[in-house]
Amino acid sequence: MRTSWVREINVFQKPTRSINWRIGLVYPNSYSVGMSGLSVKLLYHLLNQHQNIFTERIFKPNEKNVIARSLETDSALPQFNVLAFSFQFELDYINAIKMLQISKIPLFTKDRNNSHPLLIAGGPAVTANPFPILDIFDFVFIGEFESIADDFLETLIDSKFTNIHDSIAILPGFCSSDNYVESVKTIVTENLDAVNYPVAQVRPIYGQPQKKIGLDGYFLQVSRGCPHGCHYCLIGKIFRPHRERSITNLQQLIISGNIETQTSYFSLIGSSTADYSKINELITFFLEKGLRFTLPSIRVDSGEEILHLLKQSGQNSLTIAPETGLTETRRAVGKKISNEQIYSFTSEATKSGISQLKTYFILGLTSDPNMEAKAIADLMTDLKLKNANMKFKLSITPLVPKKGTKFGTQCVDYASIDKGVKFLKKNLGKNLTYKVFPTRWAVIQAILSIGGRELAPIMEELALRDGSYQAWRKTLKVDPQDFYQQNYCS
């Protein structure tokens, strides 16, 4: 029986008597964060493809110290045979640990037995660096799950709970703490058209009419990986090569998704969707069908035609990622975009009637974040002067080095980044609105992104406290910035 507090469509329900395996698909963050990404919708669909396996979704409860329960049947974590955790961000490790602690599931693999659920972790954070959670989960999955999904379900069906560990261990991409090696091959879905993709997507139903595309649209994955390979970016590094769905496949998904997900709103998913080789054809298809869509971001070298098509579609706001204010710095980190291209794109966008431009920047790409801050302030002040009617929104994030990228082995000087942030706050001017990701949390994320097995007991203690920044300081017994410097900057 469904007990969820949220009204949704395309929720799986299966008769209890026919179920051999119960999987809890755990997204260790809130419902709105989990349902605003593709991973939950995709995994929920893939893991429910066998009639004798029932997968239910579990999110971090909104209230503190409450046992996490599934949306579908209100079942608690220990009631499942398998708990599959999806980690998009490293900071969610603490939430996951807390959820296990509250549910009284022993945290470390060595302390669990056949009476406990089997714990599996996957997602980009885990694929890049599974070490912090390697001793906690029975298995980490390295890569993209679609191409192995059927084998995984068949393996469950053919196994008993007593031998499930041995059966999963031989599946590609699944590693345990005993057999993990850094050279493990990342599982990559070669042909996106050939794998199962949800047409009837689970989504919440809100009041009508819908004002904007949110959690209630259809999530259309256009591509995987990225052709650009910027040196700081995980996506361009670990999920290679860049792959695209065919235009025919996308058109079929749009037509079916429109009917079966009961929506005329489409969120295009992919790291660099505007780079899709048939993007103009795809947008024209949406326009012809009278359907609305959003692009996550656009490269400034995408050409003028796309701007006009986007305007025709009713889109007033665009997102670009200059990352830094200087052409040379951008080139040095693998982003081949010049300031001239940014100026010319912004002026074309203004002429096309786009009224808002969101811009993403990273501080810490060089050894002189203060110089970077000044360059960002100069670029944005100049853009605002030249495009007075455009509303600019800046998002500034301190660099988080990711394992496997060129920055993964470099030491980030967060004290200097903090000075750069202060400079920007003083100099960006009233005409520009901005949001800065706190440096202190970037430090924590950096620790989790590049750290190793030593972090598991630290995270255990942290989650017992409350995961706050003060709790980090108490647990590490030094300021997290000093911990980062002492342990990961040799």
Ligand code: SF4
């Ligand atoms: S273009 Fe974007 S997604 Fe692609 S590698 Fe660069 S930062 Fe990553």
